[in-house]
Amino acid sequence: MRPPTVVKKERASTTAVASGGAAAAPQQLLKKGPWTAAEDAILKEYVRKHGEGNWNALQKKSGLQRCGKSCRLRWVNHFRPNLKKESFSPEEETLIIRLHAQFGNKWAHMAKHLRGRTDNEIKNYWNTRVKQRKRAGLPLYPPEIQQHISSRCHGQVQNAPWTANSPPTLKPLQPTNSSFTSAMPLLSENPYGSILQDPSRGKNISFQFPFLTSPVLNWPENFDLGPPPLLVKEELPSSQFSSNYGDEQMPHCNSGLLNDLLPESHGEEKLLSSTYLAIDLLGKLGYWDCPLGEFL
DNA sequence: AAATCGCTCAACCGCCCCCAC
């Protein structure tokens, strides 16, 4: 990766920034293009004094001729603490591929799982990868990743909506020509998730299928994701366990069941932990017969 | 040495959501 912040040739211009990114900026001349060392210094000093956020105020208070969005982007991509500068490691590359298989083009979401990496970096890496593999006539996901994912746990949910009297049955996918795409018609009967009744506790538990609610699905042919990554979202009716997948501030529900089953997890691991723990939860409730260890 | 090509990546753009009023 090329070292950042080295501006060899000034391509900046001073212009009235148009709508969109600088909608809130006053109609004055704001600079665009590469940042200079002096601008960087102003930005860093401002954040040191005032912390992150309130980016438009930065422009007003510091006199920096940059719109708030540009300041935020510069900070996030170059000066935020603990940023990694080196190229992606093989482990990181593998993780990106797996995360993309799971979440699609959710760069910011993926960045939460790659400590010290920015959404922009991941996006650039992926777009380059797409170009390269397309040119080489290779599939988007390498066979080893496809194999790894599809071998984690072959199961498929049927018979929605579920109840405790009619629990979801798990049907092994055929190892050869099965694909998540082929599973979708079955799941489309219940595109937003389901509610499970747990009579032993007198509780209802709501599940959602992020794959089915994601607008970015464009799965390659024959890509087998295995089972949808079930996420426990709500324990009805009293739940406050309502975060979206990927929400780092996932609150605990206010009744006992999920808190019993979901141990503490922290930071960037929380999303995947919540996903896997949700699957584990299904197993503990008897709806899933795949040990968590095999799924991971 | 010069021209061309292809890739990388920083930065911008536009859309959207959230929240205060």
Next chain:
DNA sequence: AGTGGGGGCGGTTGAGCGATT
């Protein structure tokens, strides 16, 4: 309920640079 500002996010662009011809 409607509106506007702030901020987050994904898509896109194009300058810079190394490789190749």
